[in-house]
Amino acid sequence: MASDNFEIKGFILDIDYILDKNLNAVIRLAVKSNGKTYEVFDNNFKPYFYFHPDSEIDLLDAENYFKSILTTNDMEKIKNIEIKEMELIGKNIELLKLHTSSTLFVPLLKQSLQKYGTCYEADIPFAKRYLIDKNILSSHMYSFLLEKDNDVLTVKEINKIEDINLNNNILNSFNVLCFDIETYNPNNRSNPKNDPVIMISYYYFSASKTEQKVITYKKISKPFIEYVEDEKQMILRFISIINELDADIVTGYNSSNFDIKYLIERSHALKIDFNISRFKGQTKIERHGMSEKVKLSGRAHIDMYNVVKFIATVSASTDIFRLNSYTLKNVYESISKTKKQDIDKANIFRIWDGSEEERMKLAEYNLSDSFSLYKVFETFFPLILQLSSTIGETLSNVSVSTTGQLVEFLLMKYAYQFNQLIPNKPNEYEIKQRLANPITGAYVKTPEPGIYHNLVIFDFRSLYPSIITSHNIDPSAICTACTDYHESPDGTKFDKKKTAIIPFILSMLLKERLIIKKQYKQDKNSVILGAKSQAIKIISNSFYGYLGYTRSRWYSRECASSVTAYARFYINQVIESAEANGFKVLYSDTDSIAINLENNSREHVLEFVSKYNSKLPESMELELEDFYKTAVFVSKKTKQEKGAKKKYAMISESGAIKIRGFELVRRDWSKIARNTQQLVLETILKQGSVDEVIKIIKNIINKINSGDIELSDMVINTHLRKSIDNYDIISPEVAAARKAVKQGFKTKQEIQEGNIGYIVTKSGESISDKALLEGMAKDYDPDYYINNQIIPAVMKILKELNITEQQIKNLGKQKKL
DNA sequence: AAATGACGGGG
DNA sequence: GTGTACGTCATTT
Numbered sequence: 001m002a003s004d005n006f007e008i009k010g011f012i013l014d015i016d017y018i019l020d021k022n023l024n025a026v027i028r029l030a031v032k033s034n035g036k037t038y039e040v041f042d043n044n045f046k047p048y049f050y051f052h053p054d055s056e057i058d059l060l061d062a063e064n065y066f067k068s069i070l071t072t073n074d075m076e077k078i079k080n081i082e083i084k085e086m087e088l089i090g091k092n093i094e095l096l097k098l099h100t101s102s103t104l105f106v107p108l109l110k111q112s113l114q115k116y117g118t119c120y121e122a123d124i125p126f127a128k129r130y131l132i133d134k135n136i137l138s139s140h141m142y143s144f145l146l147e148k149d150n151d152v153l154t155v156k157e158i159n160k161i162e163d164i165n166l167n168n169n170i171l172n173s174f175n176v177l178c179f180d181i182e183t184y185n186p187n188n189r190s191n192p193k194n195d196p197v198i199m200i201s202y203y204y205f206s207a208s209k210t211e212q213k214v215i216t217y218k219k220i221s222k223p224f225i226e227y228v229e230d231e232k233q234m235i236l237r238f239i240s241i242i243n244e245l246d247a248d249i250v251t252g253y254n255s256s257n258f259d260i261k262y263l264i265e266r267s268h269a270l271k272i273d274f275n276i277s278r279f280k281g282q283t284k285i286e287r288h289g290m291s292e293k294v295k296l297s298g299r300a301h302i303d304m305y306n307v308v309k310f311i312a313t314v315s316a317s318t319d320i321f322r323l324n325s326y327t328l329k330n331v332y333e334s335i336s337k338t339k340k341q342d343i344d345k346a347n348i349f350r351i352w353d354g355s356e357e358e359r360m361k362l363a364e365y366n367l368s369d370s371f372s373l374y375k376v377f378e379t380f381f382p383l384i385l386q387l388s389s390t391i392g393e394t395l396s397n398v399s400v401s402t403t404g405q406l407v408e409f410l411l412m413k414y415a416y417q418f419n420q421l422i423p424n425k426p427n428e429y430e431i432k433q434r435l436a437n438p439i440t441g442a443y444v445k446t447p448e449p450g451i452y453h454n455l456v457i458f459d460f461r462s463l464y465p466s467i468i469t470s471h472n473i474d475p476s477a478i479c480t481a482c483t484d485y486h487e488s489p490d491g492t493k494f495d496k497k498k499t500a501i502i503p504f505i506l507s508m509l510l511k512e513r514l515i516i517k518k519q520y521k522q523d524k525n526s527v528i529l530g531a532k533s534q535a536i537k538i539i540s541n542s543f544y545g546y547l548g549y550t551r552s553r554w555y556s557r558e559c560a561s562s563v564t565a566y567a568r569f570y571i572n573q574v575i576e577s578a579e580a581n582g583f584k585v586l587y588s589d590t591d592s593i594a595i596n597l598e599n600n601s602r603e604h605v606l607e608f609v610s611k612y613n614s615k616l617p618e619s620m621e622l623e624l625e626d627f628y629k630t631a632v633f634v635s636k637k638t639k640q641e642k643g644a645k646k647k648y649a650m651i652s653e654s655g656a657i658k659i660r661g662f663e664l665v666r667r668d669w670s671k672i673a674r675n676t677q678q679l680v681l682e683t684i685l686k687q688g689s690v691d692e693v694i695k696i697i698k699n700i701i702n703k704i705n706s707g708d709i710e711l712s713d714m715v716i717n718t719h720l721r722k723s724i725d726n727y728d729i730i731s732p733e734v735a736a737a738r739k740a741v742k743q744g745f746k747t748k749q750e751i752q753e754g755n756i757g758y759i760v761t762k763s764g765e766s767i768s769d770k771a772l773l774e775g776m777a778k779d780y781d782p783d784y785y786i787n788n789q790i791i792p793a794v795m796k797i798l799k800e801l802n803i804t805e806q807q808i809k810n811l812g813k814q815k816k817l
Numbered sequence: 818a819a820a821t822g823a824c825g826g827g828g
Numbered sequence: 829g830t831g832t833a834c835g836t837c838a839t840t841t
Contacts, residue, residue: 025830047830106830122830129830185828195828258827289833305826313835327826345828402834431833551833 003149008033009161011170012138013248014394015127016281016297023102027130029155030278030298031144032173032248035207039279039298040146040153045130047103049122050084050095050421051113059083062096074112077105088120088421089554090476090498095120095421121422124412128393132413134158137392139385141166168528171385175206177247178377179238180369181259182362186349192265196231198352199363200238203370204245211245212370214363218352222360224367232270235263242276247299249395250276253328253373254305256292256400261285293400300396304376307384307399314403314538332372335379341368382531390509390535403542404549410539411546411554414501420476423553434550439560442590443568445575447633447648452586452596453688455650456605457625459592460570462510462537464544467566469507470617474500475547475556488562489569502543502554509540510619567591574612574622581608587633587648592625602627626652630688632681634797651685672713673789676700680794690803697794698811704782704790714780715757724748733758735768736776745776760784 010033017027018041027042057065062081070078080099085092100106103126110122124132131138136158145157179202183190201214215226215234228234242250252259264285267274275283278298286293294301308326315321323330329340343351343365351358388398391410398406415422426434460466467473471486477498479485485493513536520529546552548560567590574593575585583605587594595605609622616622631650649659659681676697683692703709718733724741736758740746759777764770767788770781791808798808 049830100830103830108830110830124830126830181828183828188828190828252827254826257825262827286829287832291834293832295829303826309825325825348828428833 003147005145005147005156008038008144008146009141009166010034010038010144011141012136012394013037014296014298014300014396015130015138016295017103017126017130018281019102019104023104025101025103025126027127028279028297033144035173037246037248037278037298038144038146038153040144040155042130042155045133046079046099046101047106047126047129048097048099049106049110050086050097050120051117052093052095052120053117055116059094059096069116070109070112074109077101077109086419086421087476089423090478093421118424120424123425124422128397128409128412131392132409132416135413135417137389138394139170139389140392141170167389170389171382171528172207174248175246176204176249176251176374176377176381177242177245178203178251178370178373179255179259180252180366180373181262182348182352182366183262184349184352185346188346190262192262193269197235197262197266198231198348199366200234201363201366201370202238202241203367203374204247205374206245212367213241214367215241216359216363218356218359220356220359220363222363225363231266232272235267235270235274236272238263239274239276243278246278249300249302250296251302251304251373251377253369253376254303255301256285256294256303256306260294260301261292288400289402291400293396296396300394300399302377302381302384302396302399304373304380307380308376310402311380311383314541328369328372328376331376336372336375340372341365382527383534386528386531386535387538390532390539403538404546404552406539407542407546408553410505411501414505418499418501420501425553426551426555431550434555434557437557439548439557439564441564443571443588444590445585445588445593447587447594449633451684451688451690452631452633453629454597455586455594455628455631456597456602457592457594457628458574458609458622459625461621461623462540463567463570463591463620464563465506465510465540466617466619466621467563467570468543469503469510470619471562471566472496472498472500472503473547473559473562474498474502475554475559476500477503478556478558488565490561490565492558492562494562502547502559506540506543507619509536512536513540570616570620577612578608583608586631594628594631626654626656628652630685632684632797649681649685657682657685669793670714670716670785670789672700672704672709672785673793675713676790677793677797680797684797690798693794693798694811697790697808700790701786701811704780704785707779707782709780709785711759711774711777711780714759714777714785715774716759717757732760732768732771736771736773739771740773740776743776745773760788 008031010031012029013032014030015027017025020026025047027045029040029042031038031040066078067075077100078098079101082097084095084097086095087093098109100109106122110119113119136142141161141163143159143161144155146153147156179200181197182199184195184198186195199214199216202212204211213224213226215228215237217228217230217234219227228237264274264283277283277296281297284295286295291306305326308331312321312326323334329342332340341364343362348362351362384395384398387406388395391406392413393401393409412422471488472494477494477500479493479495482493482495484496486496487493513533516529516533516536520526520533523529544560544563547554547556547563549555571588571591571593575588578585578593578595583600584596584598585593586596597605613621628650629652631648633648649657651657679696680693683696684690724734724737733756737756741748757774758771759774760767760770760781761772761777762770762779762781767784770784791805794808795805
């Protein structure tokens with residue numbers, strides 16, 4: 001038997017497991033090393049879980065105990081029993097550790113044992129379990145000592161390589177295939193049972209080459225077209241291209257829910273197997289919570305739509321990435337600042353059935369989707385990679401994770417290292433209870449509405465994380481009888497001496513981030529450092545949320561409410577202290593305060609903050625955010641907004657505009673209203689007064705009155721969910737849609753499936769009478785747009801600045817006369 | 818006001 | 829898959 005040993009240096013791209021013919025679970029790694037990907041097995045890891053019996057039993061005689069409660073069939077599944085002493089949320093617990101050979105047996109044994117006690121860690125996916133127990137980080141360099149036996153590679157040893165350069169190089173070592181499909185859609189929504197895939201485009205890039213193509217089966221003379229015989233050949237060709245190019249990452253946009261799903265279902269109809277895995281194993285779609293997850297073996301599938309939404313969620317409080325809709329077009333245009341090629345999607349089937357010239361446009365569009373996706377991928381992948389290497393989960397898992405799942409994975413890893421038992425997930429009843437019992441939130445000081453000048457904003461650096469680390473907030477540190485403790489303002493005591501994993505992990509992350517930030521200052525162009533810093537920030541900021549997250553394994557109402565109680569305590573302390581020192585605090589939210597400098601000098605306020613900082617716990621710090629020239633504060637009054645909400649706009653000294661809480665961009669307002677509102681706000685900020693604003697509004701009203709505004713700016717976008725016949729109340733959009741159907745402009749189906757845009761025209765009595773679909777409308781009703789769009793939009797801002805609606809209305813009348 | 822339902826992205 | 833389990837907004841009751 002030929003067998004030899006060798007060593008490779010590389011990183012884990014993906015991990016899963018196989019069941020051999022005896023159902024034994026064997027870990028399988030995809031190791032990427034020097035441009036090659038190895039399929040590597042690890043035989044030295046077996047499934048296990050813990051059991052804690054309800055009744056007192058003789059643990060030393062556990063085998064007989066199990067014999068008395070389990071069938072012989074179940075008993076055969078237990079390979080070994082160990083007695084373990086561990087800690088569960090601060091309390092010692094004695095457990096039985098049950099070893100088995102197959103992952104299949106774990107849920108079966110758990111089922112049989114449930115009525116006799118509690119099973120722990122019986123729901124940790126095997127591949128995750130492996131990374132946790134072996135303390136191996138995905139997307140991190142390791143040296144793998146391998147043994148080759150009959151072409152099968154097994155791993156003997158894995159050792160971490162602490163080489164920053166090697167780790168950094170990972171960023172450029174992926175073969176990435178970005179793809180997009182077009183489908184035939186004669187009935188609006190393509191149905192994979194009948195409607196073929198008509199084009200598949202891809203944009204491929206790796207360290208050594210770039211390639212882009214559209215595969216299709218109707219004649220189109222363009223150099224980027226690869227012509228094949230039919231749909232079946234097209235799909236087969238796509239699969240073989242993925243293999244030939246040896247893609248490590250296959251990425252799409254909403255591809256889990258659409259492209260991949262459609263290709264799988266379509267292939268089924270064509271009686272072919274759609275499999276784009278690298279190693280043996282199916283390509284399938286699994287439910288991952290509410291979304292779907294594509295499972296490949298040996299490659300990572302990354303759905304950039306998931307990633308984009310994730311980033312949008314975690315950066316919700318910043319202006320960096322806030323869009324009203326996360327379509328590929330919007331996202332691409334936002335990151336690249338260039339327009340994306342567009343097409344009327346409802347028309348794709350007609351284009352396909354039409355001339356070659358038209359199809360050429362479709363092919364170009366198809367390719368532009370893959371190219372845009374590549375840009376989106378390029379923008380966000382560094383962060384995904386750093387999230388992956390920071391917590392150690394695989395790229396494909398990170399790409400479908402919520403922040404809670406990222407934190408949970410880290411906690412599970414450290415729980416293992418600290419001999420702590422991983423708490424079970426809550427059942428539905430507990431979830432409901434937690435949900436019904438929310439945690440008191442942050443403190444918000446609502447501002448007096450108006451325009452202010454000369455502001456300074458300070459905020460606590462990483463307030464929640466630093467509160468957790470400074471006060472040892474962790475469910476396992478909660479104590480009643482301890483002597484050396486932190487007591488939160490709402491009365492929970494945390495043992496100072498207890499080594500608890502949440503503060504432990506957090507202080508490690510915060511320390512690392514400080515180092516990274518320092519390096520980043522020296523090397524502002526480093527994509528890796530920027531992404532790493534962002535990744536750590538995202539993870540650290542998620543611990544508080546995780547403590548109060550209803551499905552959390554480490555849920556602790558006491559901890560979560562202690563964090564917010566401390567936050568309220570500290571921010572109020574700053575406010576009081578600032579006011580005692582003669583500063584006017586205009587506004588405060590959670591971790592920040594806005595001070596109106598008035599006659600105070602900058603030096604004076606900076607001095608105050610520095611003095612204040614010296615009194616704070618070591619890891620806490622109040623930082624200067626920025627100086628602001630002008631700020632507009634508006635009080636919240638609308639029904640939707642419960643409680644005190646941020647609603648302000650301000651402009652910093654450098655001219656950066658920060659807008660919070662204004663409904664500036666909503667689909668159901670016309671573009672003219674949105675643009676005018678934005679302009680009004682910006683003008684107030686830049687001019688520092690409302691004088692110029694009056695002129696602007698007057699000008700817009702005049703333009704509207706004289707019919708100078710393009711119809712496209714007047715379109716109000718909305719969408720109908722029901723069939724147009726089923727409405728009791730006829731809103732303008734329903735009226736417009738009905739007219740369009742009656743006159744044969746659109747079919748009922750077209751209306752029902754997509755977005756519709758309508759314009760309020762001159763002819764008719766009610767607004768519904770006047771409403772016509774975009775394309776049918778020949779004019780617009782100036783009165784409607786002035787009174788129902790422009791005035792309400794600008795009044796949202798102006799009413800707080802002592803300008804009445806009548807004043808604005810008079811602007812239009814003056815000109816008319 | 819509370820409960821229920823639909824949507825997001827994709828064509 | 830050692831299965832999972834959203835957040836928001838509109839409409840209806």
